[in-house]
Amino acid sequence: MPATVSIRRCANYQSEAIQQAVGEAVAAVVDLRALVENKAVLIKVNLLFNAPPPRAVCTHPEVVRALIRLAREAGAADVAVGDMPAMHLTDQPEIAFRESGIEAVCREEGVRMCPFSQNGYREVPVPNSRQLPTVIAAKDVLDAPVVINAPKLKSHTQALYTGAIKNWFGVVANATRKASHELAGLEPYSGSLVDIFSVRPPDLTVMDAVVGMEGRGPSEGKPRHLGLILASRDAVALDTVALECVDYTRLNVPHVRLAGQAGLGEADLARIAIDGPPLREVTVSFALPPKAFGQPPRFMIHFAFLLWHIRPKMHTDLCQRCGACVRQCPVGAIEIGRKNARIDRKKCIECFCCHEVCPHNAIGEDMTVAYRIHRWFHQWHTDRRRLQG
């Protein structure tokens, strides 16, 4: 049977509209009662850090509410909402739950919040691993009878795109996150994302794509309205369809491709059944993430480091010396100076984790002229190809 992805339109986050769209999207792909009745259900949200809903960083609380109610109505014995924010909030995840609005929804609906550090982690082997022979994953996820994945659709500076598969990065402990970030290059890093996802894939994925994020995601991009809820039993198929919805299929996002090759789901759009409006009617062309331009052209290869690079840049006037980037950096390349944070270029592996978590937008990108030209040309070329059909 082909993988099915359902798509439902939902214009905004008004509670009834979300509940209807989520309910219809889920009903189109699964008999929820058969999946959850008399079982404990964990809803794994995207809670990157303490960002309120208008910033479109975290899964919207109304989507979480809709999933809680659906699981309950279908007879779940227990429902909990869990995640672990970025490394700089490891010791105070409650801040992210509170400011994202998810804490209030959990309280109103009477369900548990589940910061994964509370119950702890377990090291598990990764069969046929690409990069990580073992991962240290949250017991809450490993041991949950049913896990519902509730990602947010966003661009991603390092992984190019974050959705269903990348949402599993929040499942693992800091040691595994660091090991993943330390892998140099997009392909190895993407392989590690697939390793993480593979240890306990979700039973159902419901994506918040009402407002996504384009450009400099997953935290500093622009919120962009799409007006969609997507659902599938197959997270890889859902990501494949979501990429098409934002015109990112052209990026050939490595972690989605690798997950398909690993047999974790369907990554071939032609083999996925869509339940909902035709893709051409819902597609919105998202601005690309800054690192979306592949390898340098051949003739530049010897001068690549000097001519063609993108690396983090500190906007010293915006830095508030809060230390979030220091705690997030996997290689200890940032220290707090007298006036602002400073990046040690020799240590930096250009993973952009600091850019992801800076609450004051003080870390941007430093691109060479060659990189900018290549980026402009790539955008122009792909837009032209798309217009030509």
Ligand code: SF4
């Ligand atoms: S760069 Fe951003 S995250 Fe780092 S110390 Fe400054 S304000 Fe905080």
Ligand code: SF4
């Ligand atoms: S300074 Fe920023 S980009 Fe460089 S390694 Fe640290 S977190 Fe990654």
